[in-house]
Amino acid sequence: MSDHHGNVAPLGVFDSGLGGLTVVHALRELLPQENLIYLGDTARVPYGTRSADTVVKYARGCARILVERGVKALVIACNTVSAVAIEVLRAELDLPVIGVVEPGAEAAVVAMARLAQTEPGPLGCVGVLGTAGTIASGAYSRAVSKINTRLEVVGQPAPLLVPLVEEGWLDGQVPELAVRRYVGPLIERGARVVVLGCTHYPLLRPVIERVAEDIAGRTVPIIDGAAATALAVSQLMRSDHIEPNGAGIRATLDLLVTDLPASFASVAQRFLAESLPSVAQIDI
Amino acid sequence: MSDHHGNVAPLGVFDSGLGGLTVVHALRELLPQENLIYLGDTARVPYGTRSADTVVKYARGCARILVERGVKALVIACNTVSAVAIEVLRAELDLPVIGVVEPGAEAAVVAMARLAQTEPGPLGCVGVLGTAGTIASGAYSRAVSKINTRLEVVGQPAPLLVPLVEEGWLDGQVPELAVRRYVGPLIERGARVVVLGCTHYPLLRPVIERVAEDIAGRTVPIIDGAAATALAVSQLMRSDHIEPNGAGIRATLDLLVTDLPASFASVAQRFLAESLPSVAQIDI
Numbered sequence: 001m002s003d004h005h006g007n008v009a010p011l012g013v014f015d016s017g018l019g020g021l022t023v024v025h026a027l028r029e030l031l032p033q034e035n036l037i038y039l040g041d042t043a044r045v046p047y048g049t050r051s052a053d054t055v056v057k058y059a060r061g062c063a064r065i066l067v068e069r070g071v072k073a074l075v076i077a078c079n080t081v082s083a084v085a086i087e088v089l090r091a092e093l094d095l096p097v098i099g100v101v102e103p104g105a106e107a108a109v110v111a112m113a114r115l116a117q118t119e120p121g122p123l124g125c126v127g128v129l130g131t132a133g134t135i136a137s138g139a140y141s142r143a144v145s146k147i148n149t150r151l152e153v154v155g156q157p158a159p160l161l162v163p164l165v166e167e168g169w170l171d172g173q174v175p176e177l178a179v180r181r182y183v184g185p186l187i188e189r190g191a192r193v194v195v196l197g198c199t200h201y202p203l204l205r206p207v208i209e210r211v212a213e214d215i216a217g218r219t220v221p222i223i224d225g226a227a228a229t230a231l232a233v234s235q236l237m238r239s240d241h242i243e244p245n246g247a248g249i250r251a252t253l254d255l256l257v258t259d260l261p262a263s264f265a266s267v268a269q270r271f272l273a274e275s276l277p278s279v280a281q282i283d284i
Numbered sequence: 285m286s287d288h289h290g291n292v293a294p295l296g297v298f299d300s301g302l303g304g305l306t307v308v309h310a311l312r313e314l315l316p317q318e319n320l321i322y323l324g325d326t327a328r329v330p331y332g333t334r335s336a337d338t339v340v341k342y343a344r345g346c347a348r349i350l351v352e353r354g355v356k357a358l359v360i361a362c363n364t365v366s367a368v369a370i371e372v373l374r375a376e377l378d379l380p381v382i383g384v385v386e387p388g389a390e391a392a393v394v395a396m397a398r399l400a401q402t403e404p405g406p407l408g409c410v411g412v413l414g415t416a417g418t419i420a421s422g423a424y425s426r427a428v429s430k431i432n433t434r435l436e437v438v439g440q441p442a443p444l445l446v447p448l449v450e451e452g453w454l455d456g457q458v459p460e461l462a463v464r465r466y467v468g469p470l471i472e473r474g475a476r477v478v479v480l481g482c483t484h485y486p487l488l489r490p491v492i493e494r495v496a497e498d499i500a501g502r503t504v505p506i507i508d509g510a511a512a513t514a515l516a517v518s519q520l521m522r523s524d525h526i527e528p529n530g531a532g533i534r535a536t537l538d539l540l541v542t543d544l545p546a547s548f549a550s551v552a553q554r555f556l557a558e559s560l561p562s563v564a565q566i567d568i
Contacts, residue, residue, distance in 0.1 A: 043338050044328055049450075054327050054543045160458075163447035166333075174444075174461050181458075259338045 008243045010035035010252070011233070012071030014062040017045035018264055019162075019199030020077025021271035023100065024253070026230035027075070028274070031237075033245045035252045037069055038077075043258035043284060046162055048131020048198065052084040055133060059085040061284050063093060065256070072242050075233055076100065079198050079225070080131050083139035096240050101134075103232040104195055104225030105143030111193045111221045112151060125152035127191025129182055129208070130198050132157045140197060154189045158182040158198075165200040166267070175204060179211045187215045195223040202226065203270065255279040292527045294319035294536070295517065296355030298346040301329035302548055303446075303483030304361025305555035307384065308537070310514035311359070312558070315521075317529045319536045321353055322361075327542035327568060330446055332415020332482065336368040339417060343369040345568050347377060349540070356526050359517055360384065363482050363509070364415050367423035380524050385418075387516040388479055388509030389427035395477045395505045396435060409436035411475025413466055413492070414482050416441040424481060438473045442466040442482075449484040450551070459488060463495045471499045479507040486510065487554065539563040 011031075013024055017040050024038050039062050041047075047055050059081045063074060073096040074089065076082045082099025090097045108126045116123050128140045135155040144153050160178045169175055186194060194212055196202055202224050212220035237244060245251060254277070257264045261279040268276055295315075297308055301324050308322050323346055325331075331339050343365045347358060357380040358373065360366045366383025374381045392410045400407050412424045419439040428437050444462045453459055470478060478496055480486055486508045496504035521528060529535060538561070541548045545563040552560055 043334060045333075049329075049544075050327060051544050159451050160444075160447055160453070163444055167443050169444070174458055174465075177458050177461075260333075260335050 007035065007249060008245050009070050009072035010037050010254070011073055011075060012037050012039070012066030012069070013075040013077050014039040014041070014066060015078040015199060016041050016047035016058075016080065018042070018268055018271060021268055022199050022202050022224075022226040023075065023077035023229050025272050026226040027233060028253070028272075030230040030234055033247055033249055033251050035245055037066060037071060037254045038256065039066055040255075040257045040264060041284065042260050042264055046131070047078060047080040048133045048162065049159070050133060052133065052137065055080055056085045056088050059089060060092070063089055065282065065284065067093065067095070071095070073098065073233070073236065073240075075229070077199060077229070080133040083130075083134040083137040096236055096242065098229070098233055098236055100199065100225045100229045101139045101197075102143050103228035104197065104223060105140055106147060106232075107225065107228040108193055108195050108223045109144060109147045109151060111223055115192060115221070124190040124192035125154055126193055126195060127186035127189070128153060128155045128195045128197045129158045129161070129186070129201060130155060131162070132159060134197050140195065152190075154186060154191055155197075156182050156186050158201075161204060162198065162200045165203045170203055171207060175207050176211065179204060179207045180215070183208060183211050184215055187212060187220070191220070193221045193223055196225065199226065253277050256282050258282060258284045291319065291533060292529050293354050293356035294321050294538070295357055295359060296321050296323070296350030296353065297359040297361050298323040298325070298350060299362040299483060300325050300331035300342075300364065302326070302552055302555060305552055306483050306486050306508075306510040307359065307361035307513050309556050310510040311517060312537070312556075314514040314518055317531055317533055317535050319529055321350060321355060321538045321540065323350055323540045324548060325542050325568065326544050326548055330415070331362060331364040332417045332446065333443070334417060336417070336421065339364055340369045340372050343373060344376070347373055349566065349568065351377065351379070355379070357382065357517070357520065357524075359513065361483060361513070363388075364417040367414075367418040367421040380520055380526065382513070382517055382520055384483065384509045384513045385423045385481075386427050387512035388481065388507060389424055390431060390516075391509065391512040392477055392479050392507045393428060393431045393435060395507055399476060399505070408474040408476035409438055410477055410479060411470035411473070412437060412439045412479045412481045413442045413445070413470070413485060414439060415446070416443060418481050424479065436474075438470060438475055439481075440466050440470050442485075445488060446482065446484045449487045454487055455491060459491050460495065463488060463491045464499070467492060467495050468499055471496060471504070475504070477505045477507055480509065483510065537561050540566050542566060542568045
């Protein structure tokens with residue numbers, strides 16, 4: 001079904017807040033013709049510190065809003081929701097659901113395989129930084145072992161990194177010390193790559209990269225799931241025969257939040273490298 | 285109305301999370317015979333980053349739960365709610381409502397008056413550390429000027445302090461640097477006392493005290509509203525003829541949360557200096 005311009009249904013993307021805009025950015029790069037609706041649940045952010053039951057409840061609410069707006073597929077642009085609620089949403093919803101954990105895990109496995117070709121001897125394991133909820137779920141371990149049963153995953157909750165990003169405190173001594181506190185144990189436990197298991201962390205990527213290299217004494221590949229997720233969405237659209245939007249259409253980007261649209265718009269500018277459309281507030 | 289032991293209705297206390305337990309602790313010290321019900325809205329914490337409208341909506345939900353349980357007065361043990369929602373709750377509810385901002389402001393005015401007796405010359409102003417919501421509301425300015433119209437108030441949002449307390453990162457370089465970033469501007473703008481305008485901050489009090497003294501070059505009194513609030517509750521009970529619980533009764537303490545009762549219980553131990561009763565989870 002499309003209108004006379006060839007406009008079909010949009011992709012729906014949601015996150016607990018604004019971190020998921022890194023995924024929107026990657027989707028806009030890879031699939032520029034697709035209409036997108038993004039929902040950030042800013043009235044209940046953060047999800048990463050909450051119980052799995054509460055995250056599932058909140059995720060259902062977000063999904064319902066996007067489904068009511070007729071999206072053709074659902075992209076969970078939040079690691080915590082992808083880690084604890086994706087199976088429930090897949091079971092309950094009658095549309096394709098894709099999260100950020102599986103693509104991120106796949107990218108990590110690929111990076112490890114690349115390292116194995118150049119480095120002799122035992123390679124070490126995959127390190128994951130994430131929220132308390134994501135790490136406690138073990139979702140990255142499960143996703144990695146579905147691809148390669150021999151690869152081990154070590155996880156480290158990094159609760160201070162989200163507040164640092166939201167405060168805009170992205171360089172200097174405090175982010176450096178906080179990152180060191182979290183990345184140190186990962187490297188000591190043998191991590192050879194570090195997955196940014198939260199959509200806020202890419203903004204701290206330079207610090208994480210530098211600290212990891214400093215502790216490990218060699219380059220440590222940093223895995224950002226956003227680009228991998230966009231690629232997975234594109235693959236899913238082909239494999240599930242989801243109708244793409246008409247080529248050459250100027251795609252729309254609708255931004256919805258549950259609280260504070262103005263401050264969302266100002267911080268979102270940091271995440272999206274394009275001028276922002278207006279942000280609407282909805283009730284949840 | 286009391287049962288045959290002289291047990292009357294409990295006091296209701298609520299907060300966005302567990303910071304309000306510092307107020308519970310002060311109430312248990314001052315009014316040990318009073319039964320208390322505490323509600324921490326851990327499914328939606330933090331409130332300090334949200335819009336006033338959303339905080340009012342959430343505060344109504346918390347108040348309703350406590351009113352349904354028959355409390356005789358409502359203590360808002362949260363600076364953000366006290367700052368933006370107390371007038372709405374007072375207008376809508378048919379019972380006495382007391383917050384932490386007014387008692388904290390009063391304690392700050394008293395501390396300034398004490399300094400004025402010993403220090404010659406212009407005294408400076410009252411500094412307030414708080415969440416973005418509390419500082420944006422201007423509630424401390426209004427509360428101080430109701431008592432002393434000549435006293436100026438300067439406020440500083442300190443968004444990283446709550447995550448630091450919840451992470452348990454209470455000493456060392458990172459809390460020191462974070463506190464310095466927030467306390468520095470207050471002292472530079474002339475603050476002579478610093479109000480801890482968030483119930484989480486008392487756990488960082490030693491750092492705040494040391495950093496403030498270091499920057500100011502003299503002792504800076506730190507004002508913690510918890511004790512002042514307990515005193516205000518006791519005064520309110522007398523002035524409003526709220527029936528006290530029977531003397532000599534072993535008072536009850538009921539703890540309710542909207543998410544994660546187990547982790548609440550473990551962190552709450554740091555706030556309350558007594559062995560904790562069980563924590564029940566309720567839906568909101």
